Amino acid sequence: MAQGLIEVERKFLPGPGTEERLQELGGTLEHRVTFRDTYYDTPELSLMQADHWLRRREGSGWELKCPGAAGVLGHHTEYKELTAEPTIVAQLCKVLGADGLGAGDVAAVLGPLGLQEVASFVTKRSAWKLVLLGTDEEEPQLRVDLDTADFGYAVGEVEALVHEEAEVPTALEKIHRLSSMLGVPAQETAPAKLIVYLQRFRPQDYQRLLEVNSSKQRPQGTEDPDNCLG
Ligand SMILES: Cc1ncc(C[n+]2csc(CCOP(=O)(O)OP(=O)(O)OP(=O)(O)O)c2C)c(N)n1
Ligand SMILES: [Mg+2]
DSSP: OOTTOEEEEEEEOOOTTHHHHHHHTTOEEEEEEEEEEEEEEOTTOHHHHTTOEEEEETTTEEEEEEEEEEEEETTEEEEEEEOOHHHHHHHHHHHHTOOSOTTOOHHHHHHHHTOEEEEEEEEEEEEEEEOOTTOOOOSOOEEEEEEEETTSOEEEEEEEEESSGGGHHHHHHHHHHHHHHTTOOTTOOOOOHHHHHHHHHOHHHHHHHHHHHHHSOOOTTOOSTTTTTO
């Protein structure tokens, strides 16, 4: 994703007919891809507790998701994704309250910042793009990713990338419209792969995140504690 774009997305649980439905709606399969994500954090999960998500993605490099204006809001999330290593290092130092580490490689600051691997899994993804009928723009506005993680969890996401906050409401409207056309129940949310990974394989870390999350205001529609971390 290009630096500085805002990623607005909504996750859902895909069914056996989801790909067929995407084709009926005029969606095109861009590619199928397999990649490994490895997430890093401090032993106390300081980044995740601050809603920052650092990973190395096979084939793409380092990525840091930081909350956008809304962060997690109701059934959707809004994140900025940083991919330039000096920008990632600067943001990590800011969030973790560290000074004087320069602006070099992410790998070089992992040790000094106390960051270590907390999760690693492989995802098989089919990536679709779709132009919603009834909209003027020529550009494909929406992407749908259908993911299956190697630990047996499948999740989909409808996503739009926008340049500024002012574009978010329109993007959201499109996301909700397409979700509904895909048959996603209005109230449905689905947890992120990483959250399900932590729940299954690092239950104490998962519990720690839940506690932090429930002490913050819980967004509308996420009353189920299993869902509140997305
Ligand atoms: C409802 C909700 N959603 C997400 C979060 C935050 N969150 C949890 S794990 C997490 C990091 C992983 O993000 P995700 O979109 O699941 O990754 P993926 O789809 O593999 O990568 P992409 O190719 O889309 O960049 C976030 C931001 C939250 N707290 N609540
Ligand atoms: Mg995503």
